Amino acid sequence: MKKKLIKLISLMFIIILVFEIYTYGKSDKLYYVAIGDSLSAGINPYGKIEYGYNDYIKDYLNKKKHLAYYKNYGKSGYETNDIKEELNYNLKLRKDLRESDLVTISIGANDLLHRIDFRNFEISRLLELKDQVRLIIPNLDNCLKEIRKYAKEKIVIVGYYNPIPFLFNTNQKDLDNLFAYIDDEYKALAKKYNCKYISLYESFKKNKDFLPNPSDIHPSIEGYKYISNEIIKKLALS
Numbered sequence: 001m002k003k004k005l006i007k008l009i010s011l012m013f014i015i016i017l018v019f020e021i022y023t024y025g026k027s028d029k030l031y032y033v034a035i036g037d038s039l040s041a042g043i044n045p046y047g048k049i050e051y052g053y054n055d056y057i058k059d060y061l062n063k064k065k066h067l068a069y070y071k072n073y074g075k076s077g078y079e080t081n082d083i084k085e086e087l088n089y090n091l092k093l094r095k096d097l098r099e100s101d102l103v104t105i106s107i108g109a110n111d112l113l114h115r116i117d118f119r120n121f122e123i124s125r126l127l128e129l130k131d132q133v134r135l136i137i138p139n140l141d142n143c144l145k146e147i148r149k150y151a152k153e154k155i156v157i158v159g160y161y162n163p164i165p166f167l168f169n170t171n172q173k174d175l176d177n178l179f180a181y182i183d184d185e186y187k188a189l190a191k192k193y194n195c196k197y198i199s200l201y202e203s204f205k206k207n208k209d210f211l212p213n214p215s216d217i218h219p220s221i222e223g224y225k226y227i228s229n230e231i232i233k234k235l236a237l238s
Contacts, residue, residue, distance in 0.1 A: 029068035030061060033096045035083060035147070036106040038218060039158065039227075040074025045213035045220055053158070054104055056228035071096050079110045080136070080143035087146050097150035104231060105195075106158035107143060108186075111136040113163065113217070130178055137185050144193045155195040156231050159186050161204035163217035198230050 034040050034054035042052025054072050061067035073093055075082070086093060097103065115132050147155070160182050162175065179201040190197035203226060204210050210223030219227070 028066060030066055030101040031069045031096075031099050032058065032061065032067060032071075032102045032104075033100040033151070034070075034072040034074055034104045035093075036074045036104075036158070037078040037110050038074070038076035039106040039109075040072065040078075040104070041076050042072075042074070042224070043076055043218045045211070045216045045218045047216065047218075051221065051224060053106075053224045053227035053231065056225055057104065057231055060228070060232060068101075069096075069099075074106070077110060078107065079114065080107050080139040083107060083143050084146050087150075094150050097147065098152075100151050101153045102235070103147070103151045103153075103155045104158065105144075105147070105155065108136060108140045109160055109163065109217075111139060112160075127174075130181060133178075133182055133185065137189070140186075141189055141192075144189055144195070148193050154235065155193070156234065157186060157190050157195050157197050158227060158231075159183060159197060159199045159201065161200040161210075163211070164214070165205070165208070165211060196231075196234050198227065198234060200227065200230075203230075 032054075034052075039052060040054060042049050042055060044050045052072075052074065054070075054074065058067060058070045061070075073086075073090075073096075112129070112132055116129070144155075144157075160179060162179065183199050183201065187197050187199075189195075204219075204223065207222070207226070210219050210226065211217070212220045
């Protein structure tokens with residue numbers, strides 16, 4: 001009986017010791033990886049790389065002492081297929097995604113924008129944009145599928161906004177319907193791959209200072225800060 005008691009006490013001691021070692025070694029700091037297009041890269045409204053939403057998230061995590069690692073793979077002009085191709089040859093990217101606790105993605109806008117001739121675009125052709133979105137959604141699906149092979153923790157997808165509002169100053173209802181459709185498609189994919197989704201269309205529509213340069217599609221500092229704050233709120237980071 002005494003031997004059994006000693007064995008039981010020893011076993012409990014070992015369990016407690018293992019738990020303490022695990023708890024002591026477990027870090028609350030995040031391994032943060034950003035991927036995507038020019039929004040991820042942090043291009044400002046005048047074509048220069050400055051601070052993007054990722055950088056503001058990085059600064060926030062640093063301030064809260066929650067950041068262990070940060071790497072930004074964003075590249076201007078990237079489409080969904082570019083990310084898929086980079087995953088094939090960039091071993092460092094795959095390694096970073098495997099080790100990531102948080103991944104933010106802005107991708108898909110160029111898939112659409114590169115297929116539009118804005119010089120000859122007419123508002124009456126908005127429905128054609130919807131057809132184009134239908135064609136690129138499978139590319140986004142495949143892109144997220146590839147990313148999820150490596151990134152197993154939190155992923156946040158940044159949604160579309162109307163990039164050039166001065167072109168679309170009529171038929172607001174049709175425009176709203178188009179971006180509502182895009183949001184629905186993105187939300188469905190976010191759910192499919194267990195990601196968070198940040199919708200931007202309405203907020204950018206209401207805040208004209210987010211897009212100060214009528215000849216450029218990139219947000220202002222205020223726009224980037226807004227996106228970063230929405231991500232922080234969505235993840236309840238503190």
